[in-house]
Amino acid sequence: MTAPPRVGDRGIQTAISSATATASTTRRGPSGSRIASWLIFILAMLYFFLPLVATLEFSLRAKPFGAAYTNTLKDPQFFASLGYSFVVGLITIITSTLIIVPTAYWVRLRLPRLRPIVEFVTLMPFVIPPVILAFGLIRSFSKGFLPLAGSQRGSDVLLVAAYTILSFPYMYRAVDTGLRTIDVRSLTEAGHSLGAGTLRILWSVIFPNLRVAILSGAFLTLAIVIGEFTLALYLARPAFGPYLQHLGQNASYEPAAVSLISFGLTWIAMAFIALLGRTSRGAGGRVEVGGAR
Amino acid sequence: MSFLVLQGIQKRFTGSASAAVEDFNLAAEKGEFVSFLGPSGCGKTTTLRMIAGFELPTAGTITVGGNDITHRPANRRNVGMVFQSYALFPNMSVADNIGFGLRVRKRPKDQIRKRVGELLELINLPDKGGRYPYQLSGGQQQRVALARALAIEPEVLLLDEPLSALDAKIRVALRKEIRSIQRQLGITTVYVTHDQEEAMSLSDRVVVMSEGRVEQIGPPPEIYNFPATPFVASFVGTLNLLPAVVVDGTAARISVADQEIRGSRPVTTAGRGRVTVALRPEAVELGEGGGENRLRGTIEDVSFLGSIVRTRVKIADDATLSFDQFNDPALTPPGIGDMVTVSFPAEATLVLEGTTSPDAAIEQAIAES
Numbered sequence: 001m002t003a004p005p006r007v008g009d010r011g012i013q014t015a016i017s018s019a020t021a022t023a024s025t026t027r028r029g030p031s032g033s034r035i036a037s038w039l040i041f042i043l044a045m046l047y048f049f050l051p052l053v054a055t056l057e058f059s060l061r062a063k064p065f066g067a068a069y070t071n072t073l074k075d076p077q078f079f080a081s082l083g084y085s086f087v088v089g090l091i092t093i094i095t096s097t098l099i100i101v102p103t104a105y106w107v108r109l110r111l112p113r114l115r116p117i118v119e120f121v122t123l124m125p126f127v128i129p130p131v132i133l134a135f136g137l138i139r140s141f142s143k144g145f146l147p148l149a150g151s152q153r154g155s156d157v158l159l160v161a162a163y164t165i166l167s168f169p170y171m172y173r174a175v176d177t178g179l180r181t182i183d184v185r186s187l188t189e190a191g192h193s194l195g196a197g198t199l200r201i202l203w204s205v206i207f208p209n210l211r212v213a214i215l216s217g218a219f220l221t222l223a224i225v226i227g228e229f230t231l232a233l234y235l236a237r238p239a240f241g242p243y244l245q246h247l248g249q250n251a252s253y254e255p256a257a258v259s260l261i262s263f264g265l266t267w268i269a270m271a272f273i274a275l276l277g278r279t280s281r282g283a284g285g286r287v288e289v290g291g292a293r
Numbered sequence: 294m295s296f297l298v299l300q301g302i303q304k305r306f307t308g309s310a311s312a313a314v315e316d317f318n319l320a321a322e323k324g325e326f327v328s329f330l331g332p333s334g335c336g337k338t339t340t341l342r343m344i345a346g347f348e349l350p351t352a353g354t355i356t357v358g359g360n361d362i363t364h365r366p367a368n369r370r371n372v373g374m375v376f377q378s379y380a381l382f383p384n385m386s387v388a389d390n391i392g393f394g395l396r397v398r399k400r401p402k403d404q405i406r407k408r409v410g411e412l413l414e415l416i417n418l419p420d421k422g423g424r425y426p427y428q429l430s431g432g433q434q435q436r437v438a439l440a441r442a443l444a445i446e447p448e449v450l451l452l453d454e455p456l457s458a459l460d461a462k463i464r465v466a467l468r469k470e471i472r473s474i475q476r477q478l479g480i481t482t483v484y485v486t487h488d489q490e491e492a493m494s495l496s497d498r499v500v501v502m503s504e505g506r507v508e509q510i511g512p513p514p515e516i517y518n519f520p521a522t523p524f525v526a527s528f529v530g531t532l533n534l535l536p537a538v539v540v541d542g543t544a545a546r547i548s549v550a551d552q553e554i555r556g557s558r559p560v561t562t563a564g565r566g567r568v569t570v571a572l573r574p575e576a577v578e579l580g581e582g583g584g585e586n587r588l589r590g591t592i593e594d595v596s597f598l599g600s601i602v603r604t605r606v607k608i609a610d611d612a613t614l615s616f617d618q619f620n621d622p623a624l625t626p627p628g629i630g631d632m633v634t635v636s637f638p639a640e641a642t643l644v645l646e647g648t649t650s651p652d653a654a655i656e657q658a659i660a661e662s
Contacts, residue, residue, distance in 0.1 A: 186380035189347050190438075192367040193374040194394035194445060204393075208384035 052263070059256035068253035072261065075254075081243035082226075088156070088239065089225035092163040093218040099164065100171045101214065105206055108179050109188060122168040133162055134234035155235045162231045166224055171217035178213025182206075219269050226262065294359065295320035296481050297344070297449055302353035304339050304505075313339045315505045317353070321498075324479040326472070328492035331502035332528070337485045340502075341451050344483060346370050357448050373442030377454040379434045381426040387437050388413070388422035394445035412440040415474060432463040439471065443478065450475070450482045456491065468495055489529050493517070501525050533572040535612045537644070538565055547644060550609035554586040556644035569645040576641035577616035579604070579627070584638030590614070592631045602626050606635055 062068040072078050107118050125133075137158050141148040148154030184206070191201035207214070229241035240262075248255040302317035314336040321327045329337035342348040344355060346367030354363045362370050381390050388409050395405045413419045416436040426434055435455055442450060452471070456464040472495050475482050486492050492499045493513040501508040501516060501524070509521040520526035540546040542563065545556035549570060562568055581587060590606040593613060601617045604626065608614055616635060618624060627633050
């Protein structure tokens, strides 16, 4: 039997969900509804976990037991390429944040009419394939004032620049959504009235309140950088993507082990973000501006 | 010389045909409490934002203490602002919010701590310094916002409808607190509101605005008793308008629904000519003790408004009259449908000649008052 709607904290939500539950229960009957829910849940879980279980099972076929994992962890190239991609990812995140946060903030505050244009520009990486971006960068920066493609350090810079562009759709959306949860205009004006300049407001007020949004964008950026293959290959950088591809061509069980290890790392990163979101006091995790309680 | 001076201020937003603010002039003395009163869209907040530096006037000048600040950036004006939405920094504790302006000014840490402590005492939240804004009630958040604005010792304090998000009881308590703090510190204050009671009870002077223009500037009693324009008369308080016919103009004898009363002065309109009688509700009393003029009618509505009871009496089909009585336990208000007599003095009976529309009647009432 459905509990009566409770009015209090989240009373309306409770009432709505109870009412919805009551309505659906009345239509399909209690047992039918429960079976359908479980069926959908089981199917979703199978769709999600079956490939992982299959990969795990395949990776464990290597003899002796667990050899694929020990071989991977013993390979110095694994850590070198993963470390390289991780460092490139971090620099990309910092660069992207420094470009996107002030841009999104300024567009929201002063140039709301430019928002569709900025949104379109940030979506360009979805339209232009990475291979075109790679060849464009190589052609533009091989000669002339900035022959970056001619040196290793220069290619690193090009790779970070290209990854920064690839991160725009994820970073911009995450930051823009974060900005929507705070009263940017009032907070900025309050800061100005107290004597602060725009940079001070960005650093002391806007950035801390976007912490979780920036972390979400950062996580997606890191995931893309770790798995990216095309740009790193054409710019001849020792990243994790080309290493994984090379491994796939020359070993049988190790690629499956590497996939699972990188999957595990992804989950750890997600848990880290969730933890930060939960422990953030007021900022980002629980932003309330002007809410009477 | 006045402390805060707004001279010929005009504001036109790009793409808008009409001006948001037109020819706004105000000279406020040091320590004065001035309220901008008017309906939504009348330009009161835009004017306040121009003083704060968030909007640039299209024309005119703003001076504070003799210094022209018209084009000075908001962060160099030393003008404190309290927002309707509180605008407390969610990532900072109450103490950090209050001390923010002082940190920007690079004051020593112990000085900041001392000042924050003083302000927490001033707003009666001495033990809430470590809390975050979301852990406070609306009233407490607004008090913190006030303390934050005061921390920088601003030359002018601006409050943009600071109480409109709060419930009625807290609103009244907080407005007393704001006025008391303002008096204590002697800070020149500009307060924006659409609530006439708030403006009347708080201010030394009220600026009534409509459609971007100043309608009247004056102390609250002057605004109420001597409205300068029809808008002020209709926006501030209420006015009863009753159709009447002249019985004897020289003797100021007129008739409302065949009941004869006397006006405050002789009437030039010829006998049987149509006129309008204007009466403030507070001039009218239930019974025969309110003055020589008496009207009989039927009670149409009785509303309890807390401290007062507002009663509407139907004198005739086209004539209704409202009056207020103080609510006390001994008061027995009449029932709907009861026949009653109301009375009022001849001096309060303003006869408006040659008017047909209520607006024209109000205009004439003002001209004659």
